[in-house]
Amino acid sequence: MRKEIIDYLETKTDLQKFVREQPIWYRKLSRNPFDLESLEIASLHHYKRTVPHQVEKFTNGVQMASMMFHMFQSMKNQN
Template sequence: MRKEVAEYLKQQKDLRQFVREQPQWFRKLSRNPNELQSLEIASLHYYKKTIPHQVEKFSNGVQMASMMMSMFQAMNEQS
């Protein structure tokens, strides 16, 4: 692997961990160091840090809060 690619991975904790968990990326980067952008995109999908994943996570949180509020309202009405 090229020195500059190794240094870049050393600086990026998430990418370094991703390469450890997905060793095929080490081989890909060794053969073609221009694949860094693809590595970053794959890492974002793997760790679910893309915008659609974040929106889904936020939506699930709002849905959970709404359900809890309706449960509390139902409990208050029964009392």
């Protein structure tokens, strides 16, 4: 792998961790060293940091809060 790619990965610890977890990226970056954009996109999908993942996480939090609110409301109404 090229030195500039290694230096870039050292500055981005999450990408460095991803490449260690997914060793196929060593081969891909060795063959095409300018494929960093694909690496970053794959990393975002792997760690679920894309916008749809964040929206889903937020929605799940809102649903949980709503469920807890309704549960407390029903407990209050029973007393």
